[in-house]
Amino acid sequence: FPQAVIFDLDGVLTDTAEFHYLAWKQLGAELGIEVDKALNEQLKGVSRLQSLERILAAAPVPPVLTAEEMEHLAAKKNAHYTALIASVTPNDILPGIAALLQELRAAGLKLAVGSASRNAPFVLERLGLDSAFDYVVDAGRIQRGKPDPETFTNAADHLKVPYESCIGVEDAAAGVEAIKRAGMFAVGIGSAQTLRQADYLVTATELLSAEHILAAYSRWIDKA
Numbered sequence: 222f223p224q225a226v227i228f229d230l231d232g233v234l235t236d237t238a239e240f241h242y243l244a245w246k247q248l249g250a251e252l253g254i255e256v257d258k259a260l261n262e263q264l265k266g267v268s269r270l271q272s273l274e275r276i277l278a279a280a281p282v283p284p285v286l287t288a289e290e291m292e293h294l295a296a297k298k299n300a301h302y303t304a305l306i307a308s309v310t311p312n313d314i315l316p317g318i319a320a321l322l323q324e325l326r327a328a329g330l331k332l333a334v335g336s337a338s339r340n341a342p343f344v345l346e347r348l349g350l351d352s353a354f355d356y357v358v359d360a361g362r363i364q365r366g367k368p369d370p371e372t373f374t375n376a377a378d379h380l381k382v383p384y385e386s387c388i389g390v391e392d393a394a395a396g397v398e399a400i401k402r403a404g405m406f407a408v409g410i411g412s413a414q415t416l417r418q419a420d421y422l423v424t425a426t427e428l429l430s431a432e433h434i435l436a437a438y439s440r441w442i443d444k445a
């Protein structure tokens with residue numbers, strides 16, 4: 222039986238993935254670089270500075286910037302982003318998520334948030350979910366972001382749960398890869414095309430149910 226479920230934040234608990242996209246798009250416009258949906262898929266789950274590197278690399282003539290200039294641009298994007306998340310309320314919890322958290326909790330599972338975002342504690346507070354989890358990964362303490370498994374192994378280590386007894390829930394390709402590299406069961410939310418590595422996939426959060434996830438986990442662990 223699994224012992225813990227580790228949730229990604231942006232795009233899983235709430236649609237802040239859209240706000241990250243809008244904030245990067247705005248920064249891109251200021252730099253004359255178009256950030257479209259395809260480029261944005263490459264940014265999901267990826268750290269702030271790495272996202273910026275990917276955007277700059279997509280410019281017709283990629284600019285060469287100092288570390289200081291990079292920090293400045295990253296701070297600018299974060300200012301756009303924090304302006305957008307200031308209006309988040311509990312109504313912005315994605316459909317099906319509140320019920321799922323209750324079902325998993327009732328089934329005796331530990332719950333954690335595995336987010337790469339330094340804004341995660343603020344967003345959880347805005348959603349009214351700050352006491353819904355046993356542990357929230359501190360992005361400031363993670364050395365390597367997704368697709369490295371550290372975000373997920375950090376949560377499991379903290380909860381003292383073996384990796385194969387953990388379920389990770391993600392909407393990003395980098396995030397699903399991180400879960401698989403951690404040796405955990407991966408639940409993907411999105412398209413099969415982007416989330417090829419997911420062990421169990423739904424196209425939207427309202428289709429998540431504890432019963433289905435636990436049944437899929439049992440089939441996976443039985444095969445292992």
Ligand code: G16
Pocket residue numbers: 229230231232238241264265266267268269272299335336337338339340341360393
């Ligand atoms: C999130 C987003 C990424 C963002 C990263 C860092 O990860 O998906 O787009 O770049 O966090 O966020 P911040 O700039 O707020 O520190 P996750 O893991 O919650 O999907």
Ligand code: MG
Pocket residue numbers: 229230231232233238265266391392393396
């Ligand atoms: Mg995400």
